[in-house]
Amino acid sequence: MWIPASIGFALIALPVFGLLLRADWAEMPSLLLSDAALDALRLSLITAGVSTVLCLLFGGPLAVILARGRLERRPRLLGSIRSIVLLPLVLPPVVGGLALLFLLGRTGLVGRGLDLAFGITVPFTTAAVILAQTFVAMPFLVVSLEGALRTAGERYEAVAATLGASPALAFRRVTVPLVLPGLASGLVLAFARCMGEFGATISFAGSLEGTTRTLPLLVYLQRESDESGAVALSLLLVVVSLVVIVVGRPRGMDGRG
């Protein structure tokens, strides 16, 4: 078991180690403190934060319905909804970005109306970055939370109901605390996924410093002209992601449920 496990670990750890070897440590501070890098980091943190909140606001209820919903007449409908919700997990992000563009771009299904009626164009804005990130990250939250809801079952709520608790009270005082670890792990995963989002952002939102150029986009661009700058920014992204995973890691991600 140790041998394949070691290979698996090495496959993940060694490339990151390779980044450390290639890094130009003397130049690191100046590379990381450039305006472009700080702008990108700030934009990444803000958009990922907002996107994660959106994932919670919309993905949370979606997970509850997928786990607990009952559709007497169309028993298979929830399954189909679940399949669609999971699509961004398996779709190449660029495809997601194109889909968003065809929906919300200036000539898109909804975008055309927004442009004509309100003069709003979504692409090339920070809002487009947030939409792209929410699109790719929401399934992570839904999957984690739905899993937690199913594992927790409905026995405790049933007991609470027999003791006179209203459904709302039971949900707040029983269900939410039960699924908190699952919810937290979903939020951490969603945030990390937002920080790393690249394909959907570049194809839907474009790339402009301070507005749409997040850290992954800057790394991709920097690599064209300045490899050590790209390595420095990559390491920054690795560190931020590690911090998110280690500090934000709830018990649920230790494999203990």
Add this chain to the structure above:
Amino acid sequence: MGKATGSVAVAAAALMVLAGCGGGGDSSAQGGASSGAAAPQTLNVFAAASLKDTFTTIEKQFEQENPGTDVKLTFAGSSDLATQIANGAPADVFASADDKNMAKVTQPGLNQGEPARFATNTLQIAVAPNDPKGIKGLSDLANPANKVVVCAPQVPCGSAAQKVEQAAGVDIEPVSEEQDVKSVLSKVTSGNADAGLVYVTDVTAAKGTVQGVSFPESSKAVNNYPIVALKSSQNAELATKWVQAVTGPTGQQTLKAAGFGAP
């Protein structure tokens, strides 16, 4: 402490295993290449993405004139290709969209002979057909009412865009600085941008989905396309023949038809 030592040992063991894997992969790849070369001769040409249409045309002529030859074209951004060649990609010929990326190959001495310039390209403004926004020149791109997309300064089309802006004394505030010229073009063809700075050849290749607006300052940023045969080539003779085909009359005619300028 003990835990840390343990994980170092695990990583070291895995490193050795991986090194073993890598060696095995290499030898099998070489085996495949040599058995392939025994029957038809394969020529790997790495070329800038903007050469896709022209090189595909030249490929067909070349394969007809050299029976038993299979030309494999790889198109990508010049800097990606240069990086791949510098890291040992099996290329016989490299055609770059600018001198800077050619230098990444010639400086470490991976080339065989001097690079030959075979084409030039200049910028043009791409707008929607019939130019609904009435864009006549670079100064119209500075108008904030127009959504303009350009390449980022880090890539060749972006540095060219900067040069023409400076030459014209115009300050364009783009809504996006794209990674490559095709992304700029697609933002215009999809209607999400009103105008974009692309190469003349991109407008030609877009076949009427966009319209090109020429501007005098474009002469201030002329991109040179150099091509060179590579030292690592298994078939130096064939590589030289390809370079000759591109720089020769038929190749030049194909390039001219696509909108490229003479070298």
